[in-house]
Amino acid sequence: MAMERATNHPFTRPTADVTVTSADSVNFRVHMAILSEASPVFAKMFSQPHKLAKTAHPAFSVAEDSATLEALFRLCYPIRDPTLGTLREVCATLIAALKYQMAEAVEVLRARFVSLAPSDPLWAYTAACHLALEDAARAAAVEICNQGLWDAALRPCSSPDFRQYSASAVLRLMVFCLKTGKKKEGFTFLRPKRHRSPDTGNRGIARNAIQKAPYPFDTDSADLILRSSDRVDFHVHKAIIDMASSLISRMASYSGFAQNWGTAPGRQEAWADDLPVDALPTNVEDVLSALTAARKYGMAKATDLLAAQLLSLPIVPLHAFLIACRLNMRAHALKAARRTLSQKEAFLLIYHPEMEDAPAETYQRLRLFYTGAGAQLDEFLCAYVAPPEALRARLWRACLSPRGRIRAPPRSLMLDDWPARQAEMSVACWFSAYVEELLWKLREGMPPLGAAKAPSVLHGAMAAAAERGACSACRGSGGLALMMEFAEFLSGEITVVIDRYTQGYDWGAIFGDLANV
Numbered sequence: 001m002a003m004e005r006a007t008n009h010p011f012t013r014p015t016a017d018v019t020v021t022s023a024d025s026v027n028f029r030v031h032m033a034i035l036s037e038a039s040p041v042f043a044k045m046f047s048q049p050h051k052l053a054k055t056a057h058p059a060f061s062v063a064e065d066s067a068t069l070e071a072l073f074r075l076c077y078p079i080r081d082p083t084l085g086t087l088r089e090v091c092a093t094l095i096a097a098l099k100y101q102m103a104e105a106v107e108v109l110r111a112r113f114v115s116l117a118p119s120d121p122l123w124a125y126t127a128a129c130h131l132a133l134e135d136a137a138r139a140a141a142v143e144i145c146n147q148g149l150w151d152a153a154l155r156p157c158s159s160p161d162f163r164q165y166s167a168s169a170v171l172r173l174m175v176f177c178l179k180t181g182k183k184k185e186g187f188t189f190l191r192p193k194r195h196r197s198p199d200t201g202n203r204g205i206a207r208n209a210i211q212k213a214p215y216p217f218d219t220d221s222a223d224l225i226l227r228s229s230d231r232v233d234f235h236v237h238k239a240i241i242d243m244a245s246s247l248i249s250r251m252a253s254y255s256g257f258a259q260n261w262g263t264a265p266g267r268q269e270a271w272a273d274d275l276p277v278d279a280l281p282t283n284v285e286d287v288l289s290a291l292t293a294a295r296k297y298g299m300a301k302a303t304d305l306l307a308a309q310l311l312s313l314p315i316v317p318l319h320a321f322l323i324a325c326r327l328n329m330r331a332h333a334l335k336a337a338r339r340t341l342s343q344k345e346a347f348l349l350i351y352h353p354e355m356e357d358a359p360a361e362t363y364q365r366l367r368l369f370y371t372g373a374g375a376q377l378d379e380f381l382c383a384y385v386a387p388p389e390a391l392r393a394r395l396w397r398a399c400l401s402p403r404g405r406i407r408a409p410p411r412s413l414m415l416d417d418w419p420a421r422q423a424e425m426s427v428a429c430w431f432s433a434y435v436e437e438l439l440w441k442l443r444e445g446m447p448p449l450g451a452a453k454a455p456s457v458l459h460g461a462m463a464a465a466a467e468r469g470a471c472s473a474c475r476g477s478g479g480l481a482l483m484m485e486f487a488e489f490l491s492g493e494i495t496v497v498i499d500r501y502t503q504g505y506d507w508g509a510i511f512g513d514l515a516n517v
Contacts, residue, residue: 009070010079018046019059026066027059030073038076039100068092075105084109087116091127098131114139122149126360129169129189137189145177155364166191167322167363168355175349191356280309287313288323295327307332316347318366322354325362325510333510337366338502341373342449362510369505376501377448377494381439386427387489395428398482400471429470430483434461438490449498452491458483 009028016029036043045060062069071082071093084090090113097105113136117124121143128136143149172189210227213234222235281287287310294302307329311320317339324333340348348367355363386392437460442451451457461483466475473479 009066009073011070011073011077017057019057020069021059021061022066022069023061023063024065026069028066028069028073034076035073038105039102041100064092064096068096072096072100072102072105075108076102081108084112087113087120087124087127090116091131094131110136118143118147121147122152125173125189126165126169129166132190134188134190141173141176141189144173155368165360166356167358167360168351170360170363171349171351171355178349280305282313284310284313284315284319291327311335316350316352317343318348318350319352319354321366322352322358322362326354326358330507334502337369338449338498340366340370341498342447344445344447345370359510361508365506365508365510369502369507372505373448373498373501374442376497377442378439380494380497381435381442384435386431387486391486391489392427395431395482395486398473398478399428400473428479428482429468429474430461430465430479431486433464433468434458434483434486437461437464448494450491452494453484453487458487 009026011028011030013029016031018030018032018035020028020030022028032042032046036046046058064072067089071084071089074080074082075093075097082093084093090109094106094109094113097109110133113124113128113133117128117136117140121140125137125140125144128134128140168191169189172187176187176189209231211232213232217234217236219235222237224236226234226236228234281290287306291303291306291310294306307324310323311332317336321333321336321340324330324336348370387395434457437457438452441454441457441460442448446454446457458480462475462480465479470479474482
């Protein structure tokens with residue numbers, strides 16, 4: 001037992017019948033009857049005969065520090081309540097009160113938490129979501145909106161205080177703020193309850209019955225049986241398993257793990273959890289389960305095939321990105337992140353259950369990646385002068401207007417040096433109109449990838465060029481064909497910019513130690 005040292009707390013009365021020792025070795029002499037009434041957890045702890053019989057004055061050690069215990073015990077005793085002046089003090093005490101199921105203390109601390117939320121609403125919101133405090137989370141979210149801290153809530157933070165901050169909490173806060181702080185009926189800041197559908201697939205089959213896997217894993221010529229967690233036997237060849245997974249090979253060869261099976265000589269039986277098969281599933285959940293198992297058992301080929309299969313399935317890029325990050329698969333995560341640029345930013349506001357277990361930083365960095373990609377393209381297009389010489393010459397020869405004839409509309413003032421550059425860009429009547437139209441569409445929220453060839457951009461550019469007095473060659477079918485050819489070329493240039501930006505973007509620590517997998 002820890003040595004008792006001098007303290008200023010009031011729990012030192014000689015009438016106490018039990019000692020509770022904090023994590024920092026401070027002893028609290030308290031009364032079993034009082035704590036038992038306040039906490040069913042303490043009541044159960046004090047009812048253990050094998051611990052109480054050792055001494056007339058039993059002692060128990062707990063994980064909380066002395067400051068937290070003093071505040072907690074003050075709420076149980078008829079003495080002055082603790083002075084909890086900061087959110088962190090309230091939160092630490094509230095966590096302990098929830099742990100020990102002290103209902104009255106929890107209510108007092110919840111009210112105190114809500115009252116202090118305006119002092120640090122971002123931290124309060126994070127803690128409230130982690131502790132499943134709906135009213136506190138809403139109070140903090142309202143303060144975030146009122147204090148204009150929306151941008152700060154979206155910035156990645158690696159502070160230990162925010163480690164429990166989930167991607168779903170960020171999404172719900174974002175949706176709430178976009179609704180100008182108004183919560184619709186049924187809206188919750190907390191993790192929704194998951195309803196498990198009843199298992200009807202094995203009705204009529206005994207719970208412990210062993211089943212045989214379907215073809216091709218039911219052959220009698222196999223020399224090894226791998227049994228899944230749901231008691232299905234897979235008949236496989238050990239030589240193939242040895243090549244596919246050294247881990248399973250060692251498991252099957254372990255003398256204390258393998259045993260003779262049936263009457264077939266040389267056959268062994270091994271137990272494993274959810275082993276994948278080499279036939280690629282088409283259901284997202286099946287692919288994910290198989291991919292997780294393939295990585296668990298070190299099956300490189302299966303991992304590559306299943307990862308590629310996951311990206312090929314019709315799932316939204318955000319979902320694929322979250323899955324790849326959870327599995328620390330950097331290359332596949334970057335591919336999924338790049339695919340988000342082919343969708344509108346609104347698709348990042350769609351909820352996926354995967355968000356509940358994804359760190360907030362993962363989602364925050366993806367959102368910043370999306371907006372940063374738009375800024376990169378904006379900068380690229382504003383600095384774009386003309387295509388390469390060969391293509392520029394073709395455009396110039398097809399145009400019947402003298403250089404500099406086409407005037408830019410007022411909105412083209414978004415290019416600071418437009419008057420000086422207009423002549424440079426007039427390689428065709430529609431050229432400056434096309435670049436402008438593309439810029440405006442991107443700024444209005446058009447997905448970056450594919451924007452250069454979007455029909456709305458091409459039609460808008462042709463209409464703008466015609467309004468400015470484009471020559472007959474440029475506004476005709478030949479001019480449209482040349483514009484489409486240039487759009488194809490520029491789309492490739494944009495792809496290069498996006499690829500370079502994706503590889504150089506700061507993804508933080510979201511991929512962990514397996515960043516290159």
